[in-house]
Amino acid sequence: MAVTALVYTAPLMDGYALVVPSAARRALAAAAQLQMEKPHASAIAVLVPASVGEHAGPRLRGAARDALRRVASELAIPVATLQTGPSCRWRLGLMATGWMLLIAAGQSWAQVLAGIWLAVVYPLFARWRSTRFQLGWDRRAVALGQFIEHAEVVLHEHAGLTALARALEAMEAPDTDRYAALAAACNGAGLSGLRDTYLTFAQGDASPHVDIIRFASEPNNSRQDATATPEEGEPPRNSSAVLSAQTS
């Protein structure tokens, strides 16, 4: 079994949106963690509705890898920074306290030890921990990159996405209403991670807050020429392919 990361292909009126919801982000981070512990075979599973034809495979694979690259670049940023050394006033204050304890120690060996701890040993520990912190995030970033670049991309039909695609086809309503209905149907399809995507489209793309790549469904569609994502390995053909990359 290969370590797997997930990308969801949400059906839209005029194509598909590649979405990496929060659970899939966690899966990607965990996959990188597993790679750090021991190298494994890796795979990117692109979950698609049954309506996605074979012709879309190469372009979907390239777009899915790109989507995960963007997510990985966010995951590689440290969520917090350890402030050590003179840049941190609190720790500078502790060091000063340590030196004052040493100066005023007199005959008290307990005070001398505490002063040495605050003035010398603790700053060393803090600096060592800061280095480890940075190294840990560096290793994670490398593991994320290696995972995505070496992963085999495979398309898997997903029953919930198929149900959403069929519901979309069966509806007779304005686009925004259809997307609102799909957002409501996401829970029943086991895809609540796509709800925000559909709500975004229901609002007419007014407030995008998920990663979305518009991806045309038919290869001969004239609209597809303007929005299609390139095949894997090719440079992007059109910047309009990426609608947004803002995280909620």
Place this chain on the structure above:
Amino acid sequence: MAEAFVLPLPGRSIGVVFWERARRGEPSAKGAASPTFAVYAPAALSPGEAAEISAALHTALGEAAGGEPSRLSAWPRLLWLALGGASAVLLALRALELGPAYSFLCLLAVGATLPWGSAMRGGRASRARALHAARRIADISLEAGTDARSIERLALLWQHARRQSGAELTQVNNLEQFCREQSWPAAARVYSDLAGTGSVPATSSWRRGLRWKSRATGGRPYASLEMRAWP
């Protein structure tokens, strides 16, 4: 090695992956040596859902094995705690001559230099189990579960769930009760946790308060993922 069950919920279902010997005391379908990942579902899973369940297992293993990148290992953390703790106590004792308030201030100042966050983070045994399981990922194969008892118990649970009606929380409580009657404490715990985390809306504020209290009982020995409603 690991097992997954698709359990019913009102209007949807939940996939639950047990990888940490959560069903201790219950007979295993294949035995611990067999590196299989048995999945029990009310019907055949689509390939995408199977991939989701595999990813849930990997997520659980990766998160249990890793944690945050800056996590300190055991010996440096112990050394840090021992040296810093000794300094704090010695200085506090010395400051007692000036009064307890000074002693408290010294304890606070030196105590703040200790790696509390890392020290409090436990789960060492869980990490070891996760690393052990993670090493065998390549050998694990995902397959439909064959344990007759598990299949029968899951079928009965789904049958019971389809007869349910009423508020979501009531239904979940009924399913939890049913699992207990079927001597399936692992599934009962899943429903109990679901009701406690607010995934299912509670009916009154005092009940929410009780649920909040029960949530503080520690980590869960399973990974979960949402799944679709089944006919």
